[in-house]
């Protein structure tokens with residue numbers, strides 16, 4: 001890639017979020033490469049955007065800032081014209097961050113006096129009205145996200161949530177302004193900036209709102225957003241939406257699903273897979289904590305089932321079971337141990353011939369992709385809104401190639417775990 005060629009440099013705070021963003025950029029007409037972690041070398045080949053996937057959503061804020069700045073430096077060295085900090089469409093964060101601290105650190109590094117933040121993704125039911133985030137018909141704090149294992153979201157007022165994470169003043173661009181079009185949005189941004197506001201939550205109820213916002217932010221060095229805003233950025237470079245997802249190599253190998261997501265949508269997908277009579281192995285967090293080789297057991301269980309079709313290994317559990325585990329072992333420790341076990345399962349499955357792997361949950365996906373040593377991925381066809389198939393040739397997949405789908409916790413229909421593989425045939 002020659003310096004100056006990169007139209008958009010993206011930093012995603014988790015791995016499912018990265019493929020979600022890459023998917024929307026591809027569908028809106030950009031050639032996109034996803035790098036898992038900050039690459040050690042310049043990328044080869046010409047693309048319009050690179051998404052650097054980090055696992056920085058729930059780590060200490062100072063570490064998230066340091067990793068994001070390292071990603072920024074790399075993207076700047078590739079000539080990135082605009083920077084996109086991809087956050088979760090449910091604004092997953094704690095009062096300590098990391099959305100505020102990372103946004104502000106990127107603003108400082110870019111000399112950016114003003115930016116917007118919007119998680120809106122109407123195609124997936126995420127809308128922002130007067131700064132309040134809705135998930136479908138429910139306010140964020142009544143959507144199930146109040147029970148998230150790592151980032152419980154108990155306030156739907158995003159101006160308030162972000163202000164708690166930021167020294168800079170946080171303001172609002174409300175939907176009536178957004179509906180009036182790009183010039184009205186630019187006027188509002190200038191007005192807020194003159195009032196001393198540094199970051200504005202932007203309302204959006206529809207894709208048309210996102211397209212208007214996309215045009216209005218063309219001149220901003222940085223935007224902070226879910227993947228929705230991405231549909232409005234390629235047009236700023238004369239690129240048009242394309243229904244043609246990049247073609248991937250033919251699928252090969254066995255099929256498996258690894259799920260550490262405890263989101264409501266994933267709970268339904270696990271139940272649906274089991275109810276359909278498909279093979280499923282429940283990983284017991286208490287036995288993992290006791291030091292038992294649960295990953296080894298799961299792999300031994302999977303071996304005879306794999307030739308018959310997709311198998312599922314999961315720790316997915318309802319909120320009360322998650323709370324019981326967390327109160328015994330601590331939130332972070334419980335999460336890390338389970339992620340470690342599921343990552344070992346993912347690696348073992350690929351070593352045993354799995355070539356088509358679905359991973360559910362952003363933190364879980366980060367742990368699995370890191371354990372697989374997958375450094376780069378090409379983005380292929382969409383399975384469900386926000387979830388594409390990807391293809392990797394690196395790490396554990398360097399000889400055979402690996403199709404990977406990283407499913408965000410709350411994305412996908414109930415039959416996602418079986419239907420995903422049908423799309424690869």
Ligand SMILES: Nc1ncnc2c1ncn2[C@@H]1O[C@H](COP(=O)(O)OP(=O)(O)O)[C@@H](O)[C@H]1O
Nearest residue numbers: 149261262263315317335338361362363364409
């Ligand atoms: N049964 C469980 N009890 C406690 N924590 C769990 C359990 N299953 C998974 N976890 C942890 O909860 C977190 C889920 O986060 P993530 O993978 O991002 O999915 P999601 O955001 O969809 O819930 C991970 O850290 C995972 O290890």
Ligand SMILES: O=C(O)[C@@H](O)C(=O)COP(=O)(O)O
Nearest residue numbers: 017020088089361362408409
């Ligand atoms: O924006 C989104 O909702 C997703 O891209 C995402 O980041 C979801 O994260 P997980 O729920 O942790 O998978």
